[in-house]
Amino acid sequence: MDEHSGGHGNGNGQASISQLLEERGVSRRDFLKFCSAMTAALALPATFAPRVARALDEVKRPTLVWLEYQSCTGDTEALLRTANPTVAEIVLDILSVDYAETIMAAAGHLAEENLDKVLKDEKGKYLVVVEGAIPMKDGGVYCCVGGRTALDRAREVCGGAAATIAVGTCASFGGIPAAAPNPTGAVGVRDAVPGVTVVNMPGCPLNADNLSALVVHYLVFGKLPELDAIGRPLFAYGKRIHDNCERRAHFDAGQYVEKWGDEGHRNGYCLYHMGCKGPETFHNCPTQRYNEKTSWPVGSGHGCAGCSEPQFWDTMTPFYRRLPHVPGFGIEKTADRIGVGVAVATAAVFGAHGVVSAMRHKDTSDETKED
Amino acid sequence: MRKLENRYVWEVPVRATHWINMLSIVILSVTGLFIGAATTVAHSTSDYTMGWVRFVHFTTGYIFATSVVSRIYWSFVGNRYASWREFVPFVTADGRRRMMQTFRYYLFIDRTPPDVVGHNALAGATYLLVFLLYLLMVLTGFALYGQYAPGGVVSRLTGWLFLVISNQGVRLAHHLTMWLLIAFAIHHVYSAWLMDVKEKGGVISSIFGGYKSIRVKG
Numbered sequence: 001m002d003e004h005s006g007g008h009g010n011g012n013g014q015a016s017i018s019q020l021l022e023e024r025g026v027s028r029r030d031f032l033k034f035c036s037a038m039t040a041a042l043a044l045p046a047t048f049a050p051r052v053a054r055a056l057d058e059v060k061r062p063t064l065v066w067l068e069y070q071s072c073t074g075d076t077e078a079l080l081r082t083a084n085p086t087v088a089e090i091v092l093d094i095l096s097v098d099y100a101e102t103i104m105a106a107a108g109h110l111a112e113e114n115l116d117k118v119l120k121d122e123k124g125k126y127l128v129v130v131e132g133a134i135p136m137k138d139g140g141v142y143c144c145v146g147g148r149t150a151l152d153r154a155r156e157v158c159g160g161a162a163a164t165i166a167v168g169t170c171a172s173f174g175g176i177p178a179a180a181p182n183p184t185g186a187v188g189v190r191d192a193v194p195g196v197t198v199v200n201m202p203g204c205p206l207n208a209d210n211l212s213a214l215v216v217h218y219l220v221f222g223k224l225p226e227l228d229a230i231g232r233p234l235f236a237y238g239k240r241i242h243d244n245c246e247r248r249a250h251f252d253a254g255q256y257v258e259k260w261g262d263e264g265h266r267n268g269y270c271l272y273h274m275g276c277k278g279p280e281t282f283h284n285c286p287t288q289r290y291n292e293k294t295s296w297p298v299g300s301g302h303g304c305a306g307c308s309e310p311q312f313w314d315t316m317t318p319f320y321r322r323l324p325h326v327p328g329f330g331i332e333k334t335a336d337r338i339g340v341g342v343a344v345a346t347a348a349v350f351g352a353h354g355v356v357s358a359m360r361h362k363d364t365s366d367e368t369k370e371d
Numbered sequence: 372m373r374k375l376e377n378r379y380v381w382e383v384p385v386r387a388t389h390w391i392n393m394l395s396i397v398i399l400s401v402t403g404l405f406i407g408a409a410t411t412v413a414h415s416t417s418d419y420t421m422g423w424v425r426f427v428h429f430t431t432g433y434i435f436a437t438s439v440v441s442r443i444y445w446s447f448v449g450n451r452y453a454s455w456r457e458f459v460p461f462v463t464a465d466g467r468r469r470m471m472q473t474f475r476y477y478l479f480i481d482r483t484p485p486d487v488v489g490h491n492a493l494a495g496a497t498y499l500l501v502f503l504l505y506l507l508m509v510l511t512g513f514a515l516y517g518q519y520a521p522g523g524v525v526s527r528l529t530g531w532l533f534l535v536i537s538n539q540g541v542r543l544a545h546h547l548t549m550w551l552l553i554a555f556a557i558h559h560v561y562s563a564w565l566m567d568v569k570e571k572g573g574v575i576s577s578i579f580g581g582y583k584s585i586r587v588k589g
């Protein structure tokens with residue numbers, strides 16, 4: 001990583017966070033701002049900020065390893081491509097990143113040795129971040145690192161960790177590699193490595209500020225935050241996008257974009273009609289936003305694609321329509337056209353039946369009832 | 372010798388839930404279609420058009436659900452024509468024979484309409500299907516509704532659905548089932564008319580007043 005954290009574990013006598021940051025030109029003020037931002041991200045009262053700062057200063061820096069499998073590296077990018085001094089950078093400084101395929105200096109068997117060393121020396125104490133899906137088909141041969149399958153290595157590394165954080169939708173739920181027909185049998189970490197503690201932080205990409213907040217929570221409270229039924233921390237995935245969206249007033253009013261670039265679009269109306277999946281997606285994008293809170297998809301005029309939900313590529317498509325296509329019918333058949341067809345066919349059948357019935361005589365009851 | 376008799380068939384709860392269901396389905400379909408195909412209707416951002424449409428949909432949803440549950444309850448305590456047994460004719464050989472009989476009448480094979488006081492067997496079985504569709508609507512509807520408050524009572528009761536089917540799948544099921552209910556309504560009104568004419572039991576007026584006129588052997 002850098003001169004402070006690269007490859008020396010979290011041995012004793014390490015410098016405190018604030019010392020480290022000072023050396024890197026991050027002021028005390030910026031550090032406190034970071035603590036406030038984290039306190040807010042975790043939905044803690046603002047009065048917690050000083051406590052977060054104190055705790056971070058005293059904490060022992062845990063070792064972190066970052067495994068990367070079937071992914072586009074978007075989550076690594078999200079974490080690194082930020083201006084300084086950023087929240088994400090500070091977190092990288094807090095952690096001692098001993099292995100990260102994309103960014104580490106070591107290569108080849110030396111790198112793998114580093115990882116083996118962590119597994120041995122830090123057993124049960126280190127954190128693992130997994131980026132990307134893990135293929136299961138044919139013994140996992142479709143993704144290998146250092147001659148070993150991702151499946152095999154992930155089971156070993158995650159098995160010995162204090163906790164595993166699956167970043168991005170692919171690591172959480174399989175994501176795009178797992179989209180139909182899923183040729184490699186890709187799955188998320190929870191399915192590939194059953195029985196270990198996995199926190200899912202889906203998103204395409206992951207929101208780096210949420211990862212920072214998760215790590216801060218872990219450091220300050222010594223445990224993972226509360227998770228939902230599919231392993232996502234509630235502080236970031238506990239509310240629906242639609243319920244926090246800045247365009248929501250237009251939704252409730254009844255003002256919708258109906259064509260790209262129409263007047264409604266220029267006026268910032270709601271994107272529901274254009275297939276926005278905000279009503280189906282749980283994420284804090286509207287409040288946390290991306291790229292240092294600059295914007296997010298709906299903020300910049302494009303509907304939500306539901307990227308942080310399980311199987312989003314298969315179930316949220318078509319992205320520009322409200323409802324999915326009906327299985328078994330032609331691609332362009334919408335639910336309503338099929339529905340109207342059913343209703344019309346019913347009316348036609350019974351209408352014809354009625355005509356015949358009206359012409360038929362002597363088929364009436366003698367009014368005697370079976371009782 | 373046959374005597375003409377006015378038999379009280381449909382008790383008040385049966386008729387009340389029938390009409391509440393019908394009105395609810397009309398309101399839920401109209402508001403639901405608007406929710407699904409939202410177009411700009413408001414003149415100003417301070418309007419609340421979609422807000423009210425959804426409010427009506429959800430309130431009617433609660434009324435509909437209550438009515439459906441009440442009718443199911445009544446099928447255990449009401450009279451024999453309201454009983455749950457009326458809806459499962461296919462479990463007995465005799466019931467299957469009576470279903471076939473009605474079916475043959477519908478296909479113009481036989482000329483004797485089903486001569487029954489309550490539901491004919493085929494109708495009874497159809498209503499079972501319709502009630503399953505109602506329950507599906509209530510389940511999917513409340514599951515969608517519960518999402519605004521994860522961890523709340525509604526989402527605790529229905530959230531498991533999203534672990535079984537995708538979110539969009541639930542929405543599609545909710546939407547498509549509406550069309551099945553609309554198709555059923557078309558068939559239902561027609562069949563009521565047909566049986567009113569052919570059975571001569573006053574089935575249409577019976578769902579208003581509760582009485583059917585019958586002649587019993589004896």
Ligand code: HEM
Pocket residue numbers: 279322323395396399400402403404406407408425428429431432433435436508509511512513515516517542545546549552
């Ligand atoms: C016969 C009964 C019902 C019919 C015909 C009906 C119809 C519909 C339709 C067509 C939609 C639009 C779906 C879409 O295209 O996205 C909808 C949405 C919805 N319905 Fe129903 N519905 C019924 C019962 C219920 C019940 C019992 C509830 C429970 C409260 C309910 C709650 C909802 C919710 C929450 C939505 C989504 C609204 C939104 O996304 O803003 N529905 N309904």
Ligand code: SF4
Pocket residue numbers: 241242243245246247248249251269270271272276277278279298303304
């Ligand atoms: S833009 Fe999307 S998330 Fe926002 S209010 Fe409209 S439908 Fe909901």
